[in-house]
Amino acid sequence: MIHKYQLGGLYIILDVNSGGVHVVDKLTYDLLDYVKPPFENNCPEEILEKLQENYSIQELQDCYQELKSLYEQKILFSNDEYEKFAKFATSAPVKAMCLHIAHDCNLRCQYCFASTGDFGTGRKLMPVEIGKKAIDFLLEKSENREQLELDFFGGEPLMNFDVVKQVVLYAREQEKKYNKHFRFTITTNGMLLNDENINFINQEMSNVVLSIDGRKCVNDKMRPTPNGKGSYDVILPKFKKLVAQRDKNLDYYVRGTFTKYNLDFSDDVFSLYQADFDQISVEPVVADSKYDYAITEEDLPAIFAEYEKLAQRLLEQDRKNQHFNFFHFMIDLNAGPCAIKRLKGCGCGNEYVAITPDGDIYPCHQFVGIEEYKMGNLEDNTFDLDMKEKFAQSHIYNKSKCRDCWAKFYCSGGCNANNYQYQGDILESHELSCELEKKRLECAIMIQAVKMLENQPISESSTAYKHC
Amino acid sequence: MKHIMTINKANLVESAKKGGCGKCQASCQSACKTSCTVANQKCEKEEK
Numbered sequence: 001m002i003h004k005y006q007l008g009g010l011y012i013i014l015d016v017n018s019g020g021v022h023v024v025d026k027l028t029y030d031l032l033d034y035v036k037p038p039f040e041n042n043c044p045e046e047i048l049e050k051l052q053e054n055y056s057i058q059e060l061q062d063c064y065q066e067l068k069s070l071y072e073q074k075i076l077f078s079n080d081e082y083e084k085f086a087k088f089a090t091s092a093p094v095k096a097m098c099l100h101i102a103h104d105c106n107l108r109c110q111y112c113f114a115s116t117g118d119f120g121t122g123r124k125l126m127p128v129e130i131g132k133k134a135i136d137f138l139l140e141k142s143e144n145r146e147q148l149e150l151d152f153f154g155g156e157p158l159m160n161f162d163v164v165k166q167v168v169l170y171a172r173e174q175e176k177k178y179n180k181h182f183r184f185t186i187t188t189n190g191m192l193l194n195d196e197n198i199n200f201i202n203q204e205m206s207n208v209v210l211s212i213d214g215r216k217c218v219n220d221k222m223r224p225t226p227n228g229k230g231s232y233d234v235i236l237p238k239f240k241k242l243v244a245q246r247d248k249n250l251d252y253y254v255r256g257t258f259t260k261y262n263l264d265f266s267d268d269v270f271s272l273y274q275a276d277f278d279q280i281s282v283e284p285v286v287a288d289s290k291y292d293y294a295i296t297e298e299d300l301p302a303i304f305a306e307y308e309k310l311a312q313r314l315l316e317q318d319r320k321n322q323h324f325n326f327f328h329f330m331i332d333l334n335a336g337p338c339a340i341k342r343l344k345g346c347g348c349g350n351e352y353v354a355i356t357p358d359g360d361i362y363p364c365h366q367f368v369g370i371e372e373y374k375m376g377n378l379e380d381n382t383f384d385l386d387m388k389e390k391f392a393q394s395h396i397y398n399k400s401k402c403r404d405c406w407a408k409f410y411c412s413g414g415c416n417a418n419n420y421q422y423q424g425d426i427l428e429s430h431e432l433s434c435e436l437e438k439k440r441l442e443c444a445i446m447i448q449a450v451k452m453l454e455n456q457p458i459s460e461s462s463t464a465y466k467h468c
Numbered sequence: 469m470k471h472i473m474t475i476n477k478a479n480l481v482e483s484a485k486k487g488g489c490g491k492c493q494a495s496c497q498s499a500c501k502t503s504c505t506v507a508n509q510k511c512e513k514e515e516k
């Protein structure tokens with residue numbers, strides 16, 4: 001399978017199964033409308049006939065030979081050889097956990113999927129005993145995995161910061177006994193950040209996600225306090241302080257959400273950059289189309305154009321040596337995770353679980369509160385292994401749309417929770433999310449291609465990157 | 469090649485042969501959680 005597209009002045013071909021990315025000229029791009037394996041010694045007559053009006057026979061023949069050579073190297077029209085690995089997609093050790101340390105929040109974000117923090121299950125803070133039990137659970141269920149991840153999530157985790165601290169200290173004690181290592185992350189809206197918790201976060205958390213939506217007007221409309229005031233002026237100086245004091249080798253992200261109200265979100269990305277952040281994520285809201293702010297199919301052309309604009313703006317910044325990372329355009333075309341990981345995606349319900357303040361276990365944070373997906377409870381030592389197996393099987397070869405999708409090895413089958421929420425089945429892809437994912441991926445690959453070409457002396461004879 | 473330039477190592481097949489160790493970070497593909505999506509993850513196996 002191949003995917004061909006034009007973007008940023010380039011003709012790009014992705015060979016889906018090998019991961020090969022080729023930049024080609026228009027002739028090749030047109031020829032690929034007709035050429036398919038098996039290859040013959042020379043380009044078939046009927047294909048030449050179709051294209052000879054625009055190209056010389058010699059050129060077409062030459063190009064056909066180039067395509068044939070890539071095919072023989074297995075980097076064009078390569079076979080899908082991974083389905084056999086899907087049989088290894090069985091129940092695996094739990095290695096990551098989302099700890100809902102507070103089902104309560106001090107903001108009233110309009111688009112909150114957690115029903116303003118309590119996930120529809122009542123406002124609650126996690127008691128320290130549950131936090132410790134969660135650590136024990138992860139240490140035990142992770143079997144031979146040494147690297148464990150734990151994300152403090154909410155609601156707003158700083159509303160229960162004492163417990164965050166105690167859980168971290170407990171985990172640090174226990175990890176030595178088990179010869180394992182915890183990597184902590186926290187996601188916060190920033191309202192309660194102060195010197196003490198900033199220090200603690202910068203010392204203990206390998207990643208911190210700081211929620212802010214970009215421009216002040218955008219942020220304050222969607223992220224107000226309970227009494228209706230904007231949060232921007234409160235959180236911005238705190239986020240700046242945290243990032244300024246943070247070790248440069250540790251990760252952080254400022255992350256925002258865009259909605260139908262700010263389809264010009266590249267301005268929000270730049271607003272965050274101008275506020276001195278260089279690790280930025282701004283992501284589409286996922287919401288039922290009944291809400292005014294929800295993104296719907298009719299918004300896609302505008303969003304696609306905006307992603308393209310953002311990609312160009314990022315490239316311009318790069319040329320000025322003013323780099324910053326946009327999370328969803330990060331892609332490593334040479335390394336990245338192995339193909340087996342790519343079949344499985346998030347691993348929710350199998351390698352990853354979420355724990356509520358009551359000790360309930362769910363496949364992930366987005367399933368919390370959906371009774372039929374409750375997997376067990378820490379206090380009564382229950383854990384539904386059949387459900388775990390079911391989630392282990394939710395790989396791309398069991399998702400009918402993903403099987404034939406060119407984006408499958410980058411998207412890994414999307415979000416099971418969205419699939420359930422909008423399609424009623426964890427294996428049924430949510431099309432709107434797919435469209436957005438595919439567009440981001442096209443932009444991400446294009447950015448890598450442009451960067452590579454700009455840093456590379458281009459041979460005189462090559463016509464492959466004359467802009468279209 | 470005159471018409472085509474390959475810009476990466478195209479090594480998904482190789483990665484599968486040596487892969488599957490499970491040491492890598494968990495990822496979340498969802499828009500709601502910026503932890504990590506698969507495409508931008510690193511392989512954490514020490515010896516490849």
Ligand code: SF4
Nearest residue numbers: 402405411413414434
């Ligand atoms: S979820 Fe959608 S975009 Fe992702 S692999 Fe499946 S069909 Fe493709």
Ligand code: SF4
Nearest residue numbers: 346364415417497498
């Ligand atoms: S189901 Fe969706 S929200 Fe849950 S971990 Fe997977 S990608 Fe993330």
